[in-house]
Amino acid sequence: MKRLKDNLTSSYLEAANWLNPKKQRKKIVAYVESYDDVFFWRSILSQFETDQFYFEIMLPTRENTLERGKKAALMSALHGKTGQWLIACVDADYDYLIQGASETSRQILSSPYVFHTYAYAIENMQCYAPSLHDVCVAVTLNDHVIFDMQQYLEEFSRAIYPLFVWNIWYYRTGKYGQFTMTDFLRIIETGNFSMNDAYRTIAQVRNKVNKRCEQLRRHNPNAAESYNQVEQSLRELGVTPETTYLYIQGHHLFDKVVVPMMTRVCDKLIRQRQAEISRQSVHGTQRRNELSCYNNSIEDVIPMLKKNTGFFNSEPYHRLKISLSHFVEQIE
Numbered sequence: 001m002k003r004l005k006d007n008l009t010s011s012y013l014e015a016a017n018w019l020n021p022k023k024q025r026k027k028i029v030a031y032v033e034s035y036d037d038v039f040f041w042r043s044i045l046s047q048f049e050t051d052q053f054y055f056e057i058m059l060p061t062r063e064n065t066l067e068r069g070k071k072a073a074l075m076s077a078l079h080g081k082t083g084q085w086l087i088a089c090v091d092a093d094y095d096y097l098i099q100g101a102s103e104t105s106r107q108i109l110s111s112p113y114v115f116h117t118y119a120y121a122i123e124n125m126q127c128y129a130p131s132l133h134d135v136c137v138a139v140t141l142n143d144h145v146i147f148d149m150q151q152y153l154e155e156f157s158r159a160i161y162p163l164f165v166w167n168i169w170y171y172r173t174g175k176y177g178q179f180t181m182t183d184f185l186r187i188i189e190t191g192n193f194s195m196n197d198a199y200r201t202i203a204q205v206r207n208k209v210n211k212r213c214e215q216l217r218r219h220n221p222n223a224a225e226s227y228n229q230v231e232q233s234l235r236e237l238g239v240t241p242e243t244t245y246l247y248i249q250g251h252h253l254f255d256k257v258v259v260p261m262m263t264r265v266c267d268k269l270i271r272q273r274q275a276e277i278s279r280q281s282v283h284g285t286q287r288r289n290e291l292s293c294y295n296n297s298i299e300d301v302i303p304m305l306k307k308n309t310g311f312f313n314s315e316p317y318h319r320l321k322i323s324l325s326h327f328v329e330q331i332e
Contacts, residue, residue: 132310139299
């Protein structure tokens with residue numbers, strides 16, 4: 001009965017679309033994981049809409065109840081509900097990089113109606129390094145460059161890259177219980193961010209990574225060849241030493257690396273602009289008015305990051321764009 005009901009869902013959407021007047025665009029429902037995903041996928045899918053069809057992005061429902069999470073979004077694919085008028089858009093997590101080593105990975109990689117971020121999650125895309133200065137400008141309305149955030153994330157990525165390859169090696173070989181993602185994240189923890197000590201922090205992370213890599217090599221003396229094969233495979237999938245940050249757990253990158261960094265940078269930029277206003281004001285009333293106007297115009301870091309669409313030049317987005325282009329070319 002459930003399989004019959006699931007199959008009817010896609011059929012109903014197709015029939016409803018064909019009953020619409022020819023001049024009215026047909027609707028493709030795109031299921032996503034959470035409310036935060038709606039704007040992210042809207043910013044992407046809107047670029048593929050035509051005068052023949054459009055996307056409506058929503059959370060999946062079951063028995064008139066909203067559901068959240070990757071599993072809920074994928075249920076449509078796992079139970080045959082996806083199709084030309086119904087798709088799922090999800091975070092890749094490790095499912096893309098482990099290349100079919102789990103059932104979920106195989107489902108995501110094989111279904112033409114499931115689309116994923118290629119990067120670990122939407123948070124990684126929102127933290128795309130070359131776009132972060134623009135986000136700081138949106139937050140602070142101050143275009144000065146006081147810290148190279150892109151270089152910092154690239155150096156962080158180079159430092160963690162060898163251990164990241166080991167982590168994927170363990171997941172691909174089914175031994176992930178011996179070196180989990182949690183273990184990996186614990187080692188690459190940066191602690192409190194300081195612009196003055198930023199690269200000392202990177203050096204400390206690199207030191208921790210090197211020690212753990214040496215331990216893993218000793219525990220796996222015959223893994224040199226398979227490790228190199230995993231590394232080569234990851235490079236073919238888009239992972240480079242400079243962009244590893246795009247493929248680690250998204251919440252860790254967002255909450256523990258990028259937001260602390262951007263908060264410190266933006267706080268300093270705001271204080272810098274406030275000081276400029278105070279110096280340039282000719283009297284107290286003007287100073288108070290200008291400061292009030294400026295303070296009312298600045299934004300918070302987290303909401304602006306969540307609306308950051310500066311990832312359109314990233315490698316993961318390039319791959320996603322190709323997947324979506326192939327899909328829309330098949331729409332009748």
